[in-house]
Structure formats: structure tokens, C-alpha cells
Amino acid sequence: MGKSLTHKILNAHLVSGSLKAGEEIGIKIDQTLTQDATGTLAFLQFEAMGIPRVKTELSVSYVDHNMLQTDFKNADDHEYLRTVAAKYGVIYSKPGNGICHQVHFERFGKPGKTLLGSDSHTPTSGGLGMLAIGAGGLDVALAMAGLPFYLACPKVVGIELTGTLPEFGSGKEVILEVLRRVTVKGGVGKILEYYGPGAASLSVTERGTIANMGAESGATTSVFPSDEATRAYLRFQGREGDWSAGAADTDAEYDEYIAINLSELEPLVSCPHSPDNIKKVSELNGLKVHQVCVGSCTNSSIRDMHAVAAILKGKSVHPDVSMTVTPGSKQVFEMMAADGTLMTMIAAGARVLESACGPCIGMGQAPPSKGVSVRTFNRNFQGRSGTKDADVYLVSPETAAATAIAGELTNPRLTGAKSLELSLPDRAAVNDNALVMPPMDSAAVEISRGPNIVPLEDRPPLATRIEGQALLKVGDNITTDHIMPAGARVLPFRSNIPKISEFVFEAVDAGFAKRAVEAGGGLIVGGRNYGQGSSREHAGLAPAYLGIKAVLAVSFARIHKANLINFGIVPLVFKDAADYTALMQGDDLAIEFVADQLRRGPEVKVKNLTRETEFSVLHEMTPRQIEILAAGGLLNLVKQRQAA
Numbered sequence: 008m009g010k011s012l013t014h015k016i017l018n019a020h021l022v023s024g025s026l027k028a029g030e031e032i033g034i035k036i037d038q039t040l041t042q043d044a045t046g047t048l049a050f051l052q053f054e055a056m057g058i059p060r061v062k063t064e065l066s067v068s069y070v071d072h073n074m075l076q077t078d079f080k081n082a083d084d085h086e087y088l089r090t091v092a093a094k095y096g097v098i099y100s101k102p103g104n105g106i107c108h109q110v111h112f113e114r115f116g117k118p119g120k121t122l123l124g125s126d127s128h129t130p131t132s133g134g135l136g137m138l139a140i141g142a143g144g145l146d147v148a149l150a151m152a153g154l155p156f157y158l159a160c161p162k163v164v165g166i167e168l169t170g171t172l173p174e175f176g177s178g179k180e181v182i183l184e185v186l187r188r189v190t191v192k193g194g195v196g197k198i199l200e201y202y203g204p205g206a207a208s209l210s211v212t213e214r215g216t217i218a219n220m221g222a223e224s225g226a227t228t229s230v231f232p233s234d235e236a237t238r239a240y241l242r243f244q245g246r247e248g249d250w251s252a253g254a255a256d257t258d259a260e261y262d263e264y265i266a267i268n269l270s271e272l273e274p275l276v277s278c279p280h281s282p283d284n285i286k287k288v289s290e291l292n293g294l295k296v297h298q299v300c301v302g303s304c305t306n307s308s309i310r311d312m313h314a315v316a317a318i319l320k321g322k323s324v325h326p327d328v329s330m331t332v333t334p335g336s337k338q339v340f341e342m343m344a345a346d347g348t349l350m351t352m353i354a355a356g357a358r359v360l361e362s363a364c365g366p367c368i369g370m371g372q373a374p375p376s377k378g379v380s381v382r383t384f385n386r387n388f389q390g391r392s393g394t395k396d397a398d399v400y401l402v403s404p405e406t407a408a409a410t411a412i413a414g415e416l417t418n419p420r421l422t423g424a425k426s427l428e429l430s431l432p433d434r435a436a437v438n439d440n441a442l443v444m445p446p447m448d449s450a451a452v453e454i455s456r457g458p459n460i461v462p463l464e465d466r467p468p469l470a471t472r473i474e475g476q477a478l479l480k481v482g483d484n485i486t487t488d489h490i491m492p493a494g495a496r497v498l499p500f501r502s503n504i505p506k507i508s509e510f511v512f513e514a515v516d517a518g519f520a521k522r523a524v525e526a527g528g529g530l531i532v533g534g535r536n537y538g539q540g541s542s543r544e545h546a547g548l549a550p551a552y553l554g555i556k557a558v559l560a561v562s563f564a565r566i567h568k569a570n571l572i573n574f575g576i577v578p579l580v581f582k583d584a585a586d587y588t589a590l591m592q593g594d595d596l597a598i599e600f601v602a603d604q605l606r607r608g609p610e611v612k613v614k615n616l617t618r619e620t621e622f623s624v625l626h627e628m629t630p631r632q633i634e635i636l637a638a639g640g641l642l643n644l645v646k647q648r649q650a651a
């Protein structure tokens with residue numbers, strides 16, 4: 008039986024386990040990336056391990072999320088990251104150099120390699136034929152220390168693309184179609200592997216868009232073959248030497264199959280408030296729009312900027328619309344300045360922002376109350392934009408541009424505009440002067456720690472008995488944006504756990520943090536796909552700080568479940584959905600001899616002291632994960648092992 012590309016890359020990096028779906032495997036990580044919002048914690052944890060220099064082939068620390076320097080906090084974080092990178096042999100990407108995934112794609116991604124990043128959209132580089140996986144900061148810190156990354160061996164879904172995209176179609180349509188079919192939980196425990204003539208017909212940056220937003224399905228990652236187009240892209244980046252071919256065997260078998268004919272795809276839109284709520288743009292034609300935002304790690308390549316400029320050229324943004332454009336990187340920005348694209352955007356009336364995450368993570372540009380915002384981004388969770396009652400729609404760059412001109416959601420095929428001829432340059436404007444290389448000898452480097460860098464507290468080992476109230480009961484698809492909100496108000500506290508804990512579950516239940524502290528901690532009850540979305544480990548660490556001991560859910564999203572374990576919170580899955588229904592917020596729960604029960608088998612007994620009942624939950628954890636929990640978290644375990 009032939010091998011998938013996924014299995015070829017996993018095989019070449021396998022350190023432990025075997026490639027049977029569901030079995031725990033350990034893989035060697037070649038490259039890591041961190042960004043500032045998760046990177047400060049990742050580096051504090053890396054420092055706690057006492058390793059003199061990173062052991063990866065390449066590690067890059069990006070600054071792209073916390074860019075509003077309204078006071079010293081974010082600036083202090085940047086200084087910490089700049090100096091800690093120099094100290095430990097990490098490349099530092101300065102604020103302004105661009106969004107981590109876009110810059111990594113341009114300058115560092117390599118076919119056939121593995122990349123672990125403390126950001127859920129790390130899979131973007133899968134568009135180059137590498138296995139790029141998002142994880143919590145602590146897992147990335149361990150990878151920087153040269154340790155393997157452990158995960159349940161995913162199933163591999165073969166997505167065969169045939170046909171070619173129609174006029175005004177783009178990679179965004181492909182991923183929205185995948186999300187329509189797979190939903191936001193259908194990818195959990197799977198890798199999406201694309202192949203076929205349709206995949207070959209896509210530009211490499213469109214492959215990046217598709218791999219990027221595959222994260223919204225919950226998939227471990229997405230991967231495309233590395234072919235001649237990949238080679239040409241790397242040549243465009245002046246690094247053809249990084250190319251190698253990568254493809255599945257022609258007789259490769261997949262665990263599941265999906266077939267998509269690109270020729271049949273119409274412009275699609277993801278409607279509020281979930282990326283899998285997909286409709287045809289034509290079904291919503293005429294929807295009045297207040298804001299249009301182009302950018303984010305999903306759609307900010309030079310190809311996307313040219314697509315937008317081609318539609319905006321000679322036109323004006325509608326009087327009722329505020330349009331923003333965020334070039335994904337300094338490289339894209341430089342090319343736009345040189346080739347006139349920037350002029351086209353400015354002349355049309357777009358607000359051009361610096362290269363960063365910006366509006367995507369609520370760092371400015373919140374829409375008006377009850378506003379409609381049309382964005383080329385990847386997430387439209389309620390409130391993420393900064394305005395709780397705003398409706399966010401996700402579309403392609405082409406649809407965004409047509410909409411900005413019309414003032415209402417518009418299918419770009421209906422504008423009467425001629426087909427887009429995107430003339431991209433032969434060579435990218437390669438100028439790496441915002442990438443700071445670490446010195447060979449870093450003995451003299453002093454790490455800067457402003458008052459916003461609050462050292463991590465030690466965590467106690469797992470208690471013999473867990474007892475506490477079900478402090479909160481929530482429904483399905485709770486995102487880490489619900490658990491640990493981001494945005495301009497909260498992001499500056501990413502390096503200060505005591506402070507950021509005050510915001511836990513704020514949008515769901517404003518009194519939660521206070522109640523948790525007063526009760527001396529407790530448990531949380533969740534529905535399906537609990538913890539989907541971002542990789543932020545603060546969504547594990549901050550609840551742990553508030554005394555949360557366990558989360559009982561119908562099912563978990565991959566990264567969040569790993570983060571809970573890493574910070575000593577026990578994730579448990581209802582065996583019977585009826586027990587989820589019967590459990591009420593406020594019930595007192597108890598779990599006796601927790602570690603013993605976990606070690607004994609998959610089933611754990613939970614007592615409902617309020618209702619005087621008992622029910623079973625499953626733990627779905629490996630022996631390695633149970634030992635992490637028993638130690639009170641991964642950092643404790645690593646330190647114990649080092650001491651031994």
C-alpha cells in the first residue's frame with residue numbers, strides 16, 4: 008500500500024510509537040515559531056528548563072499580535088522577547104516585520120520538515136509541503152529544548168481537488184467549502200492532505216490560505232504536495248535551495264476521502280458566528296456592510312493584495328464603509344509600495360494598517376454596534392472583533408474588495424469587472440533587515456524584564472481527591488476566546504497570569520473569576536468541542552490559577568486538551584451524554600483517588616454530592632499524560648526528571 012505524504016514526513020521524524028491512528032507518537036521537531044502573545048510564557052518556561060541554547064534547526068520569535076503600545080506593557084514584552092531570543096539562539100522578527108505565519112511562509116518554511124508553533128494557524132506552512140502544527144507555548148518550549156512533540160497519531164483525510172477555480176475564485180473558496188462539509192469539529196484528530204490536479208493548479212500562497220484555515224476544522228494540520236510551483240515560489244523568495252519534492256505515492260490510501268471539483272465552486276461566505284456557517288455570497292447579496300477588512304494570516308500575501316487592488320483600481324470605497332488593508336509582511340508591504348498597489352489602495356480610500364494581526368485579534372478597528380464587518384480572516388467568533396453585537400462574515404479578498412466598493416455584500420463575479428489578471432513579479436523584495444540574528448556567543452546578552460514580565464508560580468502536584476462546585480456549565484463549541492478573551496484590553500496581560508485570570512470566561516459570565524476565587528476553585532462542565540480555536544495556553548493556565556481542577560466535557564479540541572494537561576487540569580469526557588444534561592451548574596462534585604483511578608483504566612467515577620448520584624467519565628489519556636497531571640503539570644515533570 009502506498010504512503011500518504013503525511014506518513015512519509017511523520018515516518019522521517021518518528022521518535023516513538025507507530026503510525027496507527029489514535030496511538031501516541033513522538034516526533035522530532037525541526038523548526039519552531041512563537042509569537043509575542045504566547046511567546047513570553049513560552050520563553051519563561053524555556054528559561055525554567057535551564058538549557059543554554061535552542062536545539063532546533065531554526066527557531067523564530069515573532070512580534071505581531073500585541074502591537075498597540077498604549078503604555079509600557081507590550082513594549083516591555085517586545086524587549087523581553089528581543090533579548091531572550093538573542094540569549095538562546097533564536098531569530099527575532101521585529102514588530103512591523105509581519106504576521107508570523109506569513110513571514111515564516113516567505114522566509115523559512117521548508118518542504119518535508121516539521122514545524123511546531125505556539126499559534127493555532129501554524130499549519131499555514133503546510134502549503135509548502137511541510138508538517139506544521141500548532142501547540143501550546145510549553146510544548147513549543149520543549150521542542151526548542153530538543154525534546155519530541157507528542158500527539159495522538161492522526162487519521163489522514165485525502166482531499167482530492169480536480170478542476171480549476173472559476174474567475175474571481177480563490178483558495179478561500181476551497182477552505183470554506185471544506186469547512187462547510189467537515190464543520191468546526193470534524194477535523195479533530197485528523198490531518199487534511201490535499202492532492203490531485205486541482206491542488207497543482209493553485210498558487211502556493213492560496214495553498215497557504217487553505218492550510219491556514221484548516222485549523223478551523225480542528226484538524227491537527229493540513230498539507231499540500233511540494234511540486235514545481237513550490238519550487239518556483241521558493242525561487243521567488245531567493246531560496247530555491249530549500250526546495251525538495253514531496254508527494255503521496257500514487258496508490259496512497261487514506262483513512263477518509265473528500266473530493267472537490269474547483270470548477271463548481273462559487274464565492275462563499277462564512278456567516279456569524281462560526282467559521283463553518285457557510286453560505287453562497289449570492290444568497291446574501293445586498294447585505295449592508297459597515298466595515299471591510301483585508302489581511303490576517305489567511306489572506307495577506309502579495310497575490311491577495313494584487314487581487315484586491317485589481318478590483319479597487321480607479322474606484323472608491325463606498326461612503327458608508329470603512330475599509331482596512333493589512334499587508335501580511337514587510338516584504339508584501341515593500342512590494343506593494345514599489346509596484347503601485349499601495350497607491351491604488353490609498354487612492355480608493357482604504358485605511359492601510361501596519362503588518363500585524365491587528366483587527367483579527369481585536370487590536371483596534373472594532374466594528375460599530377450591531378455593525379456588519381466583512382473580513383478576509385479566519386475566525387468570526389462572537390465578540391472577537393471587539394464588538395459583542397457585531398456580525399462578522401469571512402470571505403475571499405476578491406469578495407471583500409467588491410463589497411467595499413458596493414457597500415453591500417457582493418459576489419465579485421457580478422460586478423461586471425473583467426477577469427483578474429494578477430501580474431506578480433518574478434522576484435520577491437527580499438529584505439531581511441527586520442529579522443535579527445542571534446549572536447554566536449550570547450554570554451554578554453542581558454535579558455530585559457520590565458514590570459509586565461511576571462515570573463510563573465510553581466504548581467502543586469495533583470491532589471489525591473478533587474472536590475468542588477461545577478462553577479460553570481457551558482454548551483457546545485466553546486472557544487478559547489470565550490475562556491480567555493484577547494483584544495486590546497486583555498492581550499497586554501499575557502505575561503501576567505494573576506492579572507489576566509480576572510478575565511477568564513468574562514464574556515460568558517462576568518462574575519466567573521470572582522466566584523472561582525471565592526469558592527477556592529472548582530470544576531467546569533462543557534459540551535462538544537470544548538476549547539476550539541486558538542492555541543493560547545492562558546486558557547489552561549489562567550483557570551488553573553483560579554483553582555480549576557478538572558473540566559468535564561462531551562468532547563475536547565486537541566490543543567486545548569493538551570494545554571489543560573500541561574497545567575494540571577484534568578480533562579474528562581462524559582461517557583453518557585445524559586450525565587452532561589443531568590449535571591447542573593452549582594452541583595458539588597467529588598473525584599476520589601484521582602491519580603489511581605486515571606492509572607487504573609479509562610473510566611473514572613465522579614460523585615455528585617448535591618444530587619447524591621455517581622456517574623462515570625472517560626479520561627482518554629496516555630500514561631505519559633497521566634504522569635504529567637500527577638506531577639501537577641508538564642514543567643514540574645520536566646524539572647523532576649532533570650533533577651533525577
Ligand code: MIC
Binds near residue numbers: 127141540
Ligand atoms: C488567534 O488567532 O486566536 C491567535 C491570537 O493567533 C491565537 C494565539 C493567541 O491567543 O495568542 C491562536 O490562534 O493560537
Ligand code: SF4
Binds near residue numbers: 126305385
Ligand atoms: Fe494573528 Fe489573526 Fe492569524 Fe491569529 S488568526 S495569527 S490573530 S492574524
